[in-house]
Amino acid sequence: MYPNFLAHIKKLISLNAEEEELLLSGIKTLNVKKKDFLLKEGQVCKANYFVEQGLIRMYFINEKGIEQVTQFALENWWIADYMSLTTQGSSHFYIQAVENSTIIAIEHHKQEKLLEKIPQLERYFRLMMQRAYAAAQMRVKFFHVHTKEENYRHFISMFPQFVQRIPQYMLASYLGLTPEYLSELRKKQP
Amino acid sequence: MYPNFLAHIKKLISLNAEEEELLLSGIKTLNVKKKDFLLKEGQVCKANYFVEQGLIRMYFINEKGIEQVTQFALENWWIADYMSLTTQGSSHFYIQAVENSTIIAIEHHKQEKLLEKIPQLERYFRLMMQRAYAAAQMRVKFFHVHTKEENYRHFISMFPQFVQRIPQYMLASYLGLTPEYLSELRKKQP
DNA sequence: CGGAATCTTGAAAGTGTTCAAATCAAGTGG
DNA sequence: CCACTTGATTTGAACACTTTCAAGATTCCG
Numbered sequence: 001m002y003p004n005f006l007a008h009i010k011k012l013i014s015l016n017a018e019e020e021e022l023l024l025s026g027i028k029t030l031n032v033k034k035k036d037f038l039l040k041e042g043q044v045c046k047a048n049y050f051v052e053q054g055l056i057r058m059y060f061i062n063e064k065g066i067e068q069v070t071q072f073a074l075e076n077w078w079i080a081d082y083m084s085l086t087t088q089g090s091s092h093f094y095i096q097a098v099e100n101s102t103i104i105a106i107e108h109h110k111q112e113k114l115l116e117k118i119p120q121l122e123r124y125f126r127l128m129m130q131r132a133y134a135a136a137q138m139r140v141k142f143f144h145v146h147t148k149e150e151n152y153r154h155f156i157s158m159f160p161q162f163v164q165r166i167p168q169y170m171l172a173s174y175l176g177l178t179p180e181y182l183s184e185l186r187k188k189q190p
Numbered sequence: 191m192y193p194n195f196l197a198h199i200k201k202l203i204s205l206n207a208e209e210e211e212l213l214l215s216g217i218k219t220l221n222v223k224k225k226d227f228l229l230k231e232g233q234v235c236k237a238n239y240f241v242e243q244g245l246i247r248m249y250f251i252n253e254k255g256i257e258q259v260t261q262f263a264l265e266n267w268w269i270a271d272y273m274s275l276t277t278q279g280s281s282h283f284y285i286q287a288v289e290n291s292t293i294i295a296i297e298h299h300k301q302e303k304l305l306e307k308i309p310q311l312e313r314y315f316r317l318m319m320q321r322a323y324a325a326a327q328m329r330v331k332f333f334h335v336h337t338k339e340e341n342y343r344h345f346i347s348m349f350p351q352f353v354q355r356i357p358q359y360m361l362a363s364y365l366g367l368t369p370e371y372l373s374e375l376r377k378k379q380p
Numbered sequence: 381c382g383g384a385a386t387c388t389t390g391a392a393a394g395t396g397t398t399c400a401a402a403t404c405a406a407g408t409g410g
Numbered sequence: 411c412c413a414c415t416t417g418a419t420t421t422g423a424a425c426a427c428t429t430t431c432a433a434g435a436t437t438c439c440g
Contacts, residue, residue, distance in 0.1 A: 168387070
């Protein structure tokens with residue numbers, strides 16, 4: 001049960017049997033179906049979500065009514081609107097399953113309690129946040145370097161297996177271009 | 191001494207006198223002049239930097255030889271290449287002072303030791319990383335919503351006082367447009 | 381099978397860049 | 411404190427990249 005979740009934590013910190021039980025008592029497992037939502041715009045982000053299995057995306061809807069994908073989360077990644085989670089203010093994002101997925105959810109107040117009782121968890125989450133922020137830094141660079149065409153080609157060469165798990169229009173949105181233009185690029189050179 | 195630094199930490203966690211002394215013994219104060227570097231591409235990012243006073247920018251040089259600013263750090267913000275800092279691999283970024291600045295530096299291995307001896311610091315840095323990541327999430331959204339002109343107008347209306355501290359070409363670079371185009375936008379409507 | 385979602389096509393219209401040159405501002409040394 | 415050199419901003423024209431819109435073709439899922 002939760003093979004990825006516990007293994008992922010234990011790779012970074014050690015937990016005794018009691019702590020492990022405490023941790024497991026504070027989480028919820030969610031089996032979400034493709035297109036189910038973990039968060040919608042206007043709601044408060046209630047939990048920090050770990051992708052045990054599956055694929056999740058985060059997006060928002062811009063003023064023209066078009067979905068803009070801002071990030072994906074694969075197995076072993078955490079996802080949440082951390083601004084909303086931290087301040088408990090209402091979110092500007094949607095978080096939705098791209099595939100049927102198994103999610104471990106830690107609600108905000110439960111996470112606070114767990115952090116008090118298992119101080120090592122602060123370290124684990126610091127490392128996770130640092131990893132996520134480091135990835136965000138690299139991503140900002142990535143999107144600045146090239147033209148959109150170059151970004152696209154670079155992306156599919158870096159993550160070929162991942163690209164096959166998402167529809168093209170989501171990839172287009174994530175890369176900041178229109179589905180039509182992406183289609184044109186593929187015609188030019190698949 | 192270090193009025194911002196200690197106050198910032200004590201707002202989030204409590205330290206006794208001994209811990210405070212230990213912390214101060216593990217940091218270095220750097221007085222850097224405008225255009226001095228804290229990090230250059232190819233080097234390993236040796237420390238986590240807190241801006242006690244001043245203004246710092248992070249940028250990289252793209253394949254055309256042009257500087258691309260990816261972030262600024264004002265008073266009370268931490269800045270580092272967290273990918274390089276974490277892996278101790280070589281960095282793809284430059285970190286440079288925009289103004290004469292006072293910086294608190296915690297070297298990587300010193301930070302690890304401090305975290306062992308003062309476990310509450312894990313919490314402090316988790317909160318800092320979470321804040322930084324939350325800001326990065328909002329920023330990705332920001333850059334997706336509008337045209338570049340709208341981004342520019344939105345940015346200067348949000349941070350009017352900050353805009354006056356940086357040259358236009360840095361702002362242009364940060365917003366992902368050319369100095370020439372920014373100049374055109376200003377002519378149209380200052 | 382049928383309807384909805386996704387992907388493709390092509391033409392017209394922008395948005396933003398490039399390049400070269402002129403102007404303006406600022407820092408340094410004499 | 412001025413003269414000089416370098417750095418920063420502005421201009422304008424030509425061009426490139428990307429979007430928009432409308433429609434048709436294709437695929438997916440119940």
